[in-house]
Amino acid sequence: SGLLAGKRAVITAAAQGIGRAAAEAFSREGASVIATDVNEDKLAELAAVGIEVAKLDVLSEAAIADFAARTGPVDVLFNCAGFVHAGTILETSEKDYDFAFDLNVKSMFRMIRALLPGMLEKGGGSIINMSSVAGVPMGVPNRFVYSASKAAVIGLTKSVAIDYIGKGIRCNAIAPGTVQSPSLEERMRAQGNYEEARAAFIARQPMGRLGTPEEIAALAVYLASDASAYTTGHVHVVDGGMSL
Numbered sequence: 001s002g003l004l005a006g007k008r009a010v011i012t013a014a015a016q017g018i019g020r021a022a023a024e025a026f027s028r029e030g031a032s033v034i035a036t037d038v039n040e041d042k043l044a045e046l047a048a049v050g051i052e053v054a055k056l057d058v059l060s061e062a063a064i065a066d067f068a069a070r071t072g073p074v075d076v077l078f079n080c081a082g083f084v085h086a087g088t089i090l091e092t093s094e095k096d097y098d099f100a101f102d103l104n105v106k107s108m109f110r111m112i113r114a115l116l117p118g119m120l121e122k123g124g125g126s127i128i129n130m131s132s133v134a135g136v137p138m139g140v141p142n143r144f145v146y147s148a149s150k151a152a153v154i155g156l157t158k159s160v161a162i163d164y165i166g167k168g169i170r171c172n173a174i175a176p177g178t179v180q181s182p183s184l185e186e187r188m189r190a191q192g193n194y195e196e197a198r199a200a201f202i203a204r205q206p207m208g209r210l211g212t213p214e215e216i217a218a219l220a221v222y223l224a225s226d227a228s229a230y231t232t233g234h235v236h237v238v239d240g241g242m243s244l
C-alpha cells in the first residue's frame with residue numbers, strides 16, 4: 001500500500017536535489033519509479049537502493065522518443081529538469097536565453113508529447129511540472145531568463161490541463177522557494193563568499209531557513225496521487241513564505 005501504489009512514474013532530473021527526493025518519496029509510497037537524468041554516476045546511487053534508473057537527456061527529442069517507446073504507458077510524469085542562470089536582461093546572452101528555454105520549458109513539451117499518448121490510452125494520468133516562485137508568483141532580482149522560463153512553464157501547464165481535463169489527465173505546476181540542493185550549493189560557492197551568499201539566500205526566506213528537497217517531494221507525491229484528484233492546471237506554491 002501507499003499513496004502511489006500501483007502507479008508507474010517517470011521523473012526527469014532525478015539524480016540529485018528535488019528530483020531525487022521525489023524518486024525516493026514516490027518509491028516509498030509504492031510507485032514503480034523510473035528515475036532519469038544525464039548524470040549516470042549519481043543515478044547509480046538510486047539503482048543501488050532498488051529504484052529503476054535510465055539515462056535520459058531531456059534536450060534530445062530522439063532520446064525521449066526512444067525512452068517512451070521502451071517504457072510504455074505511465075501514470076505519472078514529473079518534469080523536474082531545470083537550470084538557474086543569474087543575471088538581468090542586459091546580462092543575458094541569446095545563448096543563455098535559448099538554453100534556459102530549451103531545458104526549463106521545451107523539455108516539458110518533449111516529455112509530455114512523448115508520454116501523454118500512453119496516459120490517454122490508460123485513461124488518465126498526472127503530470128507535474130517544475131516551475132518556481134520566480135516568474136509568476138513574484139519577481140526575483142537577477143533571475144531574468146530563469147523567471148521568464150519558469151513563467152512559461154505555467155502557461156504550458158494550464159494549456160495541457162484544459163485540453164485534457166475531460167480525459168482523466170491532470171497537469172499541475174510546483175513553485176518552490178529556495179531549496180537546499182547541490183546546484184544551490186554551487187550557486188552559493190560561485191558568489192565568492194559562501195557564508196555571506198548562504199545568509200542572503202536564508203534572509204529572503206521569511207521562515208528563516210531554506211526548504212528541503214523532501215518538503216518539495218511531499219507536494220509532488222500529493223499531486224501524483226489520487227488524493228489531489230480535484231486539482232488541475234494550478235501553481236502549487238511551497239516557498240516558506242518567500243512570495244508572501
Ligand code: NAD
Nearest residue numbers: 013015016017018038057058081082176178179181182183
Ligand atoms: P539540481 O539543480 O541540483 O539538479 C539538477 C539535475 O538536473 C542534475 O541531476 C542534472 O544532472 C540534471 N540535468 C541537467 N541537465 C539535464 C538534461 N539535459 N537532461 C536530464 N537531466 C538534466 O536540483 P534542484 O536544485 O533540486 O532543481 C530541480 C528543479 O527544481 C529545477 O527545475 C529547478 O529550477 C527547480 N527549482 C529549484 C529550486 C531550488 O532552490 N533548488 C527552487 C525552485 C525551483
